[in-house]
Amino acid sequence: MKKSLILALAITTFLVGCGKKEEKQEEPKSGMEALQQLADKAKEMQTREPVDPVDFRKLKELLPEAIAGFKRTEASGEKEGAMGFTISRSEASYKGDGDASLKLEILDTGGIAGVATMALAAWTMADIDKETPNGYEKTTTLESYKAYEKYSSQDKSGELNVLVADRYVVNVSGNNVSMEQLKSVLADLDLEKLRELK
Numbered sequence: 001m002k003k004s005l006i007l008a009l010a011i012t013t014f015l016v017g018c019g020k021k022e023e024k025q026e027e028p029k030s031g032m033e034a035l036q037q038l039a040d041k042a043k044e045m046q047t048r049e050p051v052d053p054v055d056f057r058k059l060k061e062l063l064p065e066a067i068a069g070f071k072r073t074e075a076s077g078e079k080e081g082a083m084g085f086t087i088s089r090s091e092a093s094y095k096g097d098g099d100a101s102l103k104l105e106i107l108d109t110g111g112i113a114g115v116a117t118m119a120l121a122a123w124t125m126a127d128i129d130k131e132t133p134n135g136y137e138k139t140t141t142l143e144s145y146k147a148y149e150k151y152s153s154q155d156k157s158g159e160l161n162v163l164v165a166d167r168y169v170v171n172v173s174g175n176n177v178s179m180e181q182l183k184s185v186l187a188d189l190d191l192e193k194l195r196e197l198k
Contacts (some may be wrong), residue, residue, distance in 0.1 A: 053110035070094035
């Protein structure tokens with residue numbers, strides 16, 4: 001329910017923002033470029049044929065019992081909707097050595113990829129490269145897919161997100177892990193199989 005509310009709020013914010021594009025002509029060029037990207041994405045969404053998200057059970061099948069040295073402790077899935085939009089999602093929790101733990105989530109935005117990409121993976125619309133004494137965050141490319149990574153060296157926690165086929169969002173997060181471990185989880189996933197799901 002919480003994720004549905006977040007999705008609804010994000011979609012509403014996006015739609016309202018697009019409607020006010022004409023009122024923001026005095027913003028800096030970078031802001032206007034961002035607005036144009038949002039408008040282009042919305043236009044692209046309107047020209048697409050609606051696609052129902054795949055059954056979450058198919059997504060759940062892609063969550064291995066063990067991955068990158070971590071063992072799965074639980075898995076779940078659901079189809080959820082808000083404001084007429086529907087997504088499928090599956091997730092699993094994993095336990096490693098000591099206090100190390102991972103969470104792996106796969107979402108299918110189906111026919112609302114234009115909006116859902118901005119609601120669930122806003123980083124795809126930005127170029128981020130930030131570093132602090134405690135960690136970093138940046139947008140990048142992994143396995144030929146647009147990706148976002150964020151890591152706290154102080155907490156030894158991080159997240160790694162990728163967008164597949166402009167509709168599937170894969171999120172890997174962990175505590176008491178290294179970024180290399182998060183990347184190895186992504187490398188062990190069959191992203192090509194995910195891309196081909198219908």
